[in-house]
Amino acid sequence: DLFKNLSWLNELTFKSSIxxxxxxxxxxxxxxxxxxxxxxxxxxxxxxxxxxxxxxSWEEQRQINFGVQASFFNRLNIDxxxxxxxxxxxxxxxxxxxxxxFSSITSNVGSLKNSGINANVNYDFIKKKNSFLNAYxxxxxxxxxxxxxxxxxxxxxxxxxxxxxxxxQPVSYFYPVFAQINPATGSPEWYKPxxxxxxxxxxxxxxxxxxxxxxxxxxxxxTGIKRYAPLNGGFGFxxxxxxxxxxxxxxxxxxxxxxxxxxxxxxxxxxxxxYNQSTTVLDYWKQPGDIAxxxxxxxxxxxxxxxxxxxxxxxxxxxxxxxxxxxxKVLDKTKFITAAKVYVxxx
Numbered sequence: 001d002l003f004k005n006l007s008w009l010n011e012l013t014f015k016s017s018i019x020x021x022x023x024x025x026x027x028x029x030x031x032x033x034x035x036x037x038x039x040x041x042x043x044x045x046x047x048x049x050x051x052x053x054x055x056x057s058w059e060e061q062r063q064i065n066f067g068v069q070a071s072f073f074n075r076l077n078i079d080x081x082x083x084x085x086x087x088x089x090x091x092x093x094x095x096x097x098x099x100x101x102f103s104s105i106t107s108n109v110g111s112l113k114n115s116g117i118n119a120n121v122n123y124d125f126i127k128k129k130n131s132f133l134n135a136y137x138x139x140x141x142x143x144x145x146x147x148x149x150x151x152x153x154x155x156x157x158x159x160x161x162x163x164x165x166x167x168x169q170p171v172s173y174f175y176p177v178f179a180q181i182n183p184a185t186g187s188p189e190w191y192k193p194x195x196x197x198x199x200x201x202x203x204x205x206x207x208x209x210x211x212x213x214x215x216x217x218x219x220x221x222x223t224g225i226k227r228y229a230p231l232n233g234g235f236g237f238x239x240x241x242x243x244x245x246x247x248x249x250x251x252x253x254x255x256x257x258x259x260x261x262x263x264x265x266x267x268x269x270x271x272x273x274x275y276n277q278s279t280t281v282l283d284y285w286k287q288p289g290d291i292a293x294x295x296x297x298x299x300x301x302x303x304x305x306x307x308x309x310x311x312x313x314x315x316x317x318x319x320x321x322x323x324x325x326x327x328x329k330v331l332d333k334t335k336f337i338t339a340a341k342v343y344v345x346x347x
Contacts, residue, residue: 011071015081018065022058026091030106031056051102059108061087075127079120086147087112094150095159109150110165116142116230131241139233144170144226155198157220162259162304163227166198171227173257176219176305179210186285186296187212190305193221200224214303223306229256229313245323245343251316258312267294267302321345 003009033052038045067081089108096102122136146165149156155166157174164174174197179189189210200222211219236249266278281301284294294301302308323343331337 008073009070010074011069013069015067015069016065018063020060020062022060023091024058026056027106048101051105053105053107055108056106057089057108059087059091060089061085075124077122081118082116083118084115085113092150107150110146111148113145113147114142116140126239133237133239135235135237137233137235139231141231142228143230144228146171154196164198164222166222169198169222173223173225173227173309174220175223175309176214176216176303177221177223178305178307181285181292181295183291184288186290186292187299188214188295190214190219193219197221216304223309225257225309226255229253231255234318243325243327245325247319247321248317249319251318252314254313256312256314257309259308260310261308263308264302264304269301270297271300319345319347
C-alpha cells in the first residue's frame, strides 16, 4: 500500500544475512600421528611417518551480506549485493624445521578477508508480441586482504609457487623483479629486495640498488601483482523477431595475471639449443648502447622472474546461438507436433 501510487516501481526488496560455514577438507587421517616401517642397517624398524595434529578442526568462514533487489517500469531489473567474508582457522601446511623430522604440519592458522560487490542488471529494450530484445550485465568486484598468518610471520612465500601471503595485502606474486638490460654491459639486472620483501619496490625508488647475480630465493619479493583478478563478470543479449532469435553471452576478467611458463623455454636459446624459439630472442644486446630485451649472448636470456608474469585480462565471446521457431501453421499439418525449434550454437 505504501508504494501503490508509484507506477514506475514494480518491486523493491531489501535483504541481509549472516552465517557461518565450515570446510572439512582436512585430508584422511591428517589429525593422527601415524607410524610406518623402514629399513635401518639392513633391519626392519618402525618410525613416525606423520606428525599428526590432534587439535585439527574445520576451517571456518563467516559471511555478512546486504543487498537490494528492484524492478522499474516493468523493464529494468537490478540486484546488487555487498558481502564481507572472513575465513579463519584456515587449513594450511605450516612449515617446520627439518630437524623436527617433518617439513610441514597441517594446522588451523591465519585468516583471510574478502569483501566486495556482486551486481546483476538486465533491461528489456523491446517487449512486443513478435519481437523482443533483452540485455544483461553481471559483475563481481572483490577486495582481498590477508589479516593473520602464523608463527608471528608478516609474510609467507608458498614454496615453489611464486605466490605469497603478506599481512595487509592480497595474495600476490612473489618473484625476483627484473630491472633492465644494462645498455653499457649487456648484463641483466634485478632489483634487490627491500629489508621487508613484502613491501613493493618501486623502479624509481633507488634505480641503482640492483644486482647482476640471479638467485631466485634471495631476490624474491612482492611484485605488487595480485594472484586473483578483482573484477570478473559477463554480459550479453537475447533478441528475436518473428520466428528468428539470437543470443550471445560474453565473459570478462580485469586484473587477471598469470605466469607464462612457456616463455622460459621459447626465449632461452643458449639454454635450450635446438629447440624452437620465439622470434623475440633476436632482440638481444650486441654492442654498448643497445636497448635490448635480452642480455648479450652467453648469459641466460630468461629467468623465472617478473617478466614471466603477464596480464591475462580478457573479454571473450563464450556462446552464440541462432534459432528458428518453426511456424505454427506448418506444425499444424503434422497433427501431433505442437512446437519445434531449430538452432545452432557455437561455444
